[in-house]
Amino acid sequence: xxxxxxxxxxxxxxxxxxxxxxxxxxxxxxxxxxxxxxxxxxxxxxxxxxxxxxxxxxxxxxxxxxxxxxxxxxxxxxxxxxxxxxxxxxxxxxxxxxxxxxxxxxxxxxxxxxxxxxxxxxxxxxxxxxxxxxxxxxxxxxxxxxxxxxxxxxxxxxxxxxxxxxxxxxxxxxxxxxxxxxxxxxxxxxxxxxxxxxxxxxxxxxxxxxxxxxxxxxxxxxxxxxxxxxxxxxxxxxxxxxxxxxxxxxxxxx
Amino acid sequence: xxxxxxxxxxxxxxxxxxxxxxxxxxxxxxxxxxxxxxxxxxxxxxxxxxxxxxxxxxxxxxxxxxxxxxxxxxxxxxxxxxxxxxxxxxxxxxxxxxxxxxxxxxxxxxxxxxxxxxxxxxxxxxxxxxxxxxxxxxxxxxxxxxxxxxxxxxxxxxxxxxxxxxxxxxxxxxxxxxxxxxxxxxxxxxxxxxxxxxxxxxxxxxxxxxxxxxxxxxxxxxxxxxxxxxxxxxxxxxxxxxxxxxxxxxxxxxxxxxxxxxxxxxxxxxxxxxxxxxxxxxxxxxxxxxxxxxxxxxxxxxxxxxxxxxxxxxxxxxxxxxxxxxxxxxxxxxxxxxxxxxxxxxxxxxxxxxxxxxxxxxxxxxxxxxxxxxxxxxxxxxxxxxxxxxxxxxxxxxxxxxxxxxxxxxxxxxxxxxxxxxxxxxxxxxxxxxxxxxxxxxxxxxxxxxxxxxxxxxxxxxxxxxxxxxxxxxxx
Numbered sequence: 001x002x003x004x005x006x007x008x009x010x011x012x013x014x015x016x017x018x019x020x021x022x023x024x025x026x027x028x029x030x031x032x033x034x035x036x037x038x039x040x041x042x043x044x045x046x047x048x049x050x051x052x053x054x055x056x057x058x059x060x061x062x063x064x065x066x067x068x069x070x071x072x073x074x075x076x077x078x079x080x081x082x083x084x085x086x087x088x089x090x091x092x093x094x095x096x097x098x099x100x101x102x103x104x105x106x107x108x109x110x111x112x113x114x115x116x117x118x119x120x121x122x123x124x125x126x127x128x129x130x131x132x133x134x135x136x137x138x139x140x141x142x143x144x145x146x147x148x149x150x151x152x153x154x155x156x157x158x159x160x161x162x163x164x165x166x167x168x169x170x171x172x173x174x175x176x177x178x179x180x181x182x183x184x185x186x187x188x189x190x191x192x193x194x195x196x197x198x199x200x201x202x203x204x205x206x207x208x209x210x211x212x213x214x215x216x217x218x219x220x221x222x223x224x225x226x227x228x229x230x231x232x233x234x235x236x237x238x239x240x241x242x243x244x245x246x247x248x249x250x251x252x253x254x
Numbered sequence: 255x256x257x258x259x260x261x262x263x264x265x266x267x268x269x270x271x272x273x274x275x276x277x278x279x280x281x282x283x284x285x286x287x288x289x290x291x292x293x294x295x296x297x298x299x300x301x302x303x304x305x306x307x308x309x310x311x312x313x314x315x316x317x318x319x320x321x322x323x324x325x326x327x328x329x330x331x332x333x334x335x336x337x338x339x340x341x342x343x344x345x346x347x348x349x350x351x352x353x354x355x356x357x358x359x360x361x362x363x364x365x366x367x368x369x370x371x372x373x374x375x376x377x378x379x380x381x382x383x384x385x386x387x388x389x390x391x392x393x394x395x396x397x398x399x400x401x402x403x404x405x406x407x408x409x410x411x412x413x414x415x416x417x418x419x420x421x422x423x424x425x426x427x428x429x430x431x432x433x434x435x436x437x438x439x440x441x442x443x444x445x446x447x448x449x450x451x452x453x454x455x456x457x458x459x460x461x462x463x464x465x466x467x468x469x470x471x472x473x474x475x476x477x478x479x480x481x482x483x484x485x486x487x488x489x490x491x492x493x494x495x496x497x498x499x500x501x502x503x504x505x506x507x508x509x510x511x512x513x514x515x516x517x518x519x520x521x522x523x524x525x526x527x528x529x530x531x532x533x534x535x536x537x538x539x540x541x542x543x544x545x546x547x548x549x550x551x552x553x554x555x556x557x558x559x560x561x562x563x564x565x566x567x568x569x570x571x572x573x574x575x576x577x578x579x580x581x582x583x584x585x586x587x588x589x590x591x592x593x594x595x596x597x598x599x600x601x602x603x604x605x606x607x608x609x610x611x612x613x614x615x616x617x618x619x620x621x622x623x624x625x626x627x628x629x630x631x632x633x634x635x636x637x638x639x640x641x642x643x644x645x646x647x648x649x650x651x652x653x654x655x656x657x658x659x660x661x662x663x664x665x666x667x668x669x670x671x672x673x674x675x676x677x678x679x680x681x682x683x684x685x686x687x688x689x690x691x692x693x694x695x696x697x698x699x700x701x702x703x704x705x706x707x708x709x710x711x712x713x714x715x716x717x718x719x720x721x722x723x724x725x726x727x728x729x730x
Contacts, residue, residue: 056642058642079646079647079648080646082641082644082645082646082647082649083644083646085642085644086643086644087644091642091643093642097639097642097643098639099533099636099639099640100636101455101533101534101536101537101636102533103455106529106533109524110529110640110643111643111644113524113525113526113529114526114529114640114643114644114645114649115644116526119520119521119524122524142454142455158643162644
């Protein structure tokens with residue numbers, strides 16, 4: 001089943017003092033199946049952030065459509081966009097985006113509190129999730145008391161607790177050391193294995209090689225698509241690295 | 255550095271921080287205007303020579319009261335401007351950090367600060383003294399009316415202008431020195447870092463709350479049960495000190511303890527309405543408890559001052575006739591002299607009461623505004639995160655309003671409570687001065703409280719709106 005359908009997406013920014021226009025997305029089309037793990041790679045300025053903002057209903061496209069679970073994102077009115085985001089999308093950010101006035105438990109429960117869920121339901125959802133992510137003993141701690149990897153796991157818990165249709169990750173390993181990076185990527189693979197659809201935007205070939213499919217974004221267009229097939233992680237890593245080199249040195253477009 | 259560059263950067267800095275700088279400049283100008291008015295009234299000969307009948311005693315009374323007032327205002331202006339200026343400095347740290355990363359040394363930063371201070375001082379003196387001259391004419395008319403004297407022509411007092419200019423030159427010089435000193439800690443990269451790192455959540459402090467409650471109840475009991483005017487005067491300062499102590503204890507530790515207790519109640523805490531507000535209030539109260547307690551005490555002081563000086567003034571006639579009936583052998587000219595004496599004292603006290611109330615109230619409200627706006631800038635990133643997680647603009651508005659209402663309401667409510675319990679004591683003391691009209695006293699107190707509350711509400715709306723704009727416009 002297709003969960004996400006992006007077709008002919010365009011986004012043009014006009015600079016503040018009028019005049020010059022910047023086309024961040026020219027023509028982006030792709031689909032994501034339920035249970036898939038897709039990585040989107042691209043250089044700075046390739047339109048990754050713009051694409052992610054539109055997928056997150058934080059920004060409106062200038063043209064084209066995004067269907068999430070059959071619903072057209074640009075038809076969602078501004079007032080309900082936040083609620084839609086809360087109920088259908090889970091976010092993981094490079095900077096963790098945890099609130100320092102909340103304990104990890106409260107940080108994780110925040111979306112449920114905002115959705116008006118009961119305390120019993122919060123507990124019921126939190127317990128298995130925390131166990132699965134290995135942060136049960138840290139729940140009463142505050143963000144500044146735990147390591148970067150632990151913070152990111154709490155952020156993943158917060159993203160998953162609403163049981164979103166898609167987990168959107170924006171450079172989730174960007175602020176982590178290599179050990180925490182490995183742990184987090186393993187975690188993502190497990191989550192995906194359990195059936196969660198994951199879309200991850202990243203610079204890192206290492207991170208992308210864990211996905212089942214990789215889309216390259218260049219100058220506002222999908223320039224190349226790689227599918228894992230029967231590759232091992234190492235083989236897929238090599239193919240992605242080769243493709244990236246080719247992309248960056250201006251090889252032919254696929 | 256190229257000549258003319260520093261003043262340009264200084265002006266840019268002022269423009270970029272308009273939301274904080276405009277109220278700051280206006281309050282500087284306002285303080286200068288009020289100081290001029292008081293200095294003018296203390297020095298103008300118009301008040302004393304126009305009516306030959308006023309004797310020397312009345313003149314010195316007014317002058318004494320006014321010079322006392324100008325002393326109070328000068329000190330208060332200095333403290334207040336230091337306080338508001340510290341908010342500006344805190345905001346500007348990042349900007350100065352950027353300049354220093356771009357290669358400006360401390361001397362160059364000092365030059366920018368110098369120009370900035372100079373511009374602020376120039377604005378304060380020109381606008382403040384201009385406004386002060388207009389206001390002085392108005393005030394003189396009001397004071398003359400209060401004293402029962404005929405109006406006089408418009409005039410400007412050079413000595414008052416000089417006094418004002420010197421006072422503010424000193425204040426601004428001190429502000430500049432403080433700014434330069436704070437730059438000493440300005441190490442480029444450190445300055446660019448964000449304002450807050452993780453902080454432990456404050457703990458409940460029952461050990462401070464219980465003595466706070468005990469002190470407050472004790473003070474209230476003494477104030478409410480006092481029967482003897484002389485004892486009232488003797489105990490007045492004891493009670494004031496007890497209340498001040500209790501207010502600080504309860505605002506600092508009591509508010510945090512209350513927040514923590516509420517957080518323990520899961521049914522209450524894990525509600526959309528309370529969750530975000532309560533957790534940030536806990537931190538906010540820890541940082542702002544002392545400030546809010548000061549605001550509460552200042553408000554109580556203003557209300558007591560206003561109510562008692564008004565009662566004195568409006569009750570003067572009663573006091574005079576009471577004296578006259580006790581001394582039936584007084585001659586008409588003796589009566590006139592006594593009447594003049596009474597009105598020059600009570601009239602000028604009442605006038606000073608109004609003026610100081612306006613100044614204190616203005617300062618109180620501005621302090622609240624500053625605190626909230628500065629916190630808004632610091633909270634903006636937190637609200638950005640909450641929007642990502644699914645907080646709607648409406649949720650933000652509601653949560654901000656709830657927090658803000660508490661921050662504004664708490665000092666006002668506590669001040670009203672203090673005032674209610676101070677009533678019997680103040681009334682005993684007023685009776686010593688020959689005031690007998692209790693209804694008048696209560697009415698005046700009620701009116702003062704009402705005006706106070708209305709202005710408070712207006713400021714609450716204004717601040718809440720400014721805060722909301724700051725936290726919700728930041729990009730996600």
